[in-house]
Amino acid sequence: MQITMIGSGYVGLVSGACFSEFGHTVVCVDKDPAKIEALEAGRMPIYEPGLDALVARNVEAGRLRFTTDLPSAVPGSDAVFIAVGTPSRRGDGHADLTYVFAAAREVADVLQGYALVVTKSTVPVGTGTRVREIVGSRLKEIGSDARFDVASNPEFLREGSAIDDFMRPNRVVVGAETEEARTVMHRLYRPLSLRETPMLVTSIETAELIKYAANAFLATKITFINEMADLCEQAGADVQDLARGIGLDQRIGPKFLHPGPGYGGSCFPKDTRALLATADQYRVKLGIVGAAATANEQRKHAMAERIVAACGGSVVGKTVAVLGLTFKPNTDDMRESPSLDIIPALQRAGATIRAYDPQGMAEAARLLNDVTFCGDAYDAMDGADAVAIVTEWNQFRALDLERAKGLLRTPVMVDLRNIYRPEELDGSGFTYHSIGRGHLK
Numbered sequence: 001m002q003i004t005m006i007g008s009g010y011v012g013l014v015s016g017a018c019f020s021e022f023g024h025t026v027v028c029v030d031k032d033p034a035k036i037e038a039l040e041a042g043r044m045p046i047y048e049p050g051l052d053a054l055v056a057r058n059v060e061a062g063r064l065r066f067t068t069d070l071p072s073a074v075p076g077s078d079a080v081f082i083a084v085g086t087p088s089r090r091g092d093g094h095a096d097l098t099y100v101f102a103a104a105r106e107v108a109d110v111l112q113g114y115a116l117v118v119t120k121s122t123v124p125v126g127t128g129t130r131v132r133e134i135v136g137s138r139l140k141e142i143g144s145d146a147r148f149d150v151a152s153n154p155e156f157l158r159e160g161s162a163i164d165d166f167m168r169p170n171r172v173v174v175g176a177e178t179e180e181a182r183t184v185m186h187r188l189y190r191p192l193s194l195r196e197t198p199m200l201v202t203s204i205e206t207a208e209l210i211k212y213a214a215n216a217f218l219a220t221k222i223t224f225i226n227e228m229a230d231l232c233e234q235a236g237a238d239v240q241d242l243a244r245g246i247g248l249d250q251r252i253g254p255k256f257l258h259p260g261p262g263y264g265g266s267c268f269p270k271d272t273r274a275l276l277a278t279a280d281q282y283r284v285k286l287g288i289v290g291a292a293a294t295a296n297e298q299r300k301h302a303m304a305e306r307i308v309a310a311c312g313g314s315v316v317g318k319t320v321a322v323l324g325l326t327f328k329p330n331t332d333d334m335r336e337s338p339s340l341d342i343i344p345a346l347q348r349a350g351a352t353i354r355a356y357d358p359q360g361m362a363e364a365a366r367l368l369n370d371v372t373f374c375g376d377a378y379d380a381m382d383g384a385d386a387v388a389i390v391t392e393w394n395q396f397r398a399l400d401l402e403r404a405k406g407l408l409r410t411p412v413m414v415d416l417r418n419i420y421r422p423e424e425l426d427g428s429g430f431t432y433h434s435i436g437r438g439h440l441k
């Protein structure tokens, strides 16, 4: 089948490359010429493990190409996916649908024959109807006899394991309302149905809401374990054991029970805000999601205070080494990363920051001021008064503690991801602080 993917970011590029791996012919479109130029030259505009090889293989096979020219891509497509950004609108938390609607208009201008217009971006309930209106009225305006349906196909891939998530999803959610639309979606995902991946076909509205409900639930689960961690600290309990104790209950499950500095990234913060805005619009109270979002914001600031406390109550004139800047490992995505709150809070408190991240430093340099970006973890610790682990990149899991101690002015470690066990640090000379394990040392 022929696919046009509008938007070649984290979702569009991975989805487009994976669809081409399924055997479909895919054109990935982006309005950012630098992104397309890089892709045409074989350079990935994002860091995602395995993506370069996947793209190279399918470009080579002639199933995948890149362009800024939408009119050259859409005609002849069986499906046109919209995978553009839906950031938070300033002020009210609603999803900004400007890019989605602009893409819908652009598609209508060049549509020929029949195509299914599929929204893959995360969009509020009701967006599919708006997209149908936009495309329909534009076709009428220009006197086009092209036919189309709309569908919703929210994406659940996670950055860092995006290819595997797309290729082996827990489920595919499709909102479609005509037989023709359902047939196109089934054909597109046929390789997954051979692997018995459940495809859940719902109304468009339900599919749109499933995506937000899933993210809000996961964000709530993270917030829940973070609050339990706070309680463990005060009550002398261990949150790691607690998480295991509840996670072994199959009704709860072990995933997303890792305490840390609060959720961040390109999805959970904006999607919880957008869901709350939608609920407001329908005059429905989503108290649990609201509480999770508020607690998460407060948590990021509390983490900076925790680092200050570990430095003896003041960081004035002190240097803190920050290991990890991205919101999670195996991505270069800095969007709403906790480090973007923690570092400025430490700076306001008087600290100087030396930071290292394996993939996020180029983007971090655009978002943070007065940070010294270092060549590796040891370089960051050189002359610092404390080290804070903010993102759990694998390379931070087995630091040479002797070497680290020799570099730090005072051997203080604040492990916001619990990647070490307190007993591993026993006798190392480090003062070790972690999340949710007994009393705050």
Ligand SMILES: NC(=O)c1ccc[n+]([C@@H]2O[C@H](COP(=O)([O-])OP(=O)(O)OC[C@H]3O[C@@H](n4cnc5c(N)ncnc54)[C@H](O)[C@@H]3O)[C@@H](O)[C@H]2O)c1
Residues within 6 Å of the ligand: 006, 007, 008, 009, 010, 011, 012, 029, 030, 031, 032, 035, 083, 084, 085, 086, 099, 102, 103, 106, 120, 121, 122, 123, 155, 156, 157, 158, 159, 266, 267
């Ligand atoms: N990043 C994730 O992990 C993830 C996971 C699931 C769902 N989503 C959702 O997928 C959507 C896209 O997210 P992303 O992280 O890939 O965003 P992104 O910012 O990485 O990519 C969006 C791309 O769309 C391009 N674009 C915008 N308007 C365009 C137009 N009219 N024509 C062509 N290109 C256009 C931009 O230049 C950009 O490259 C969002 O709604 C997001 O919530 C993201």
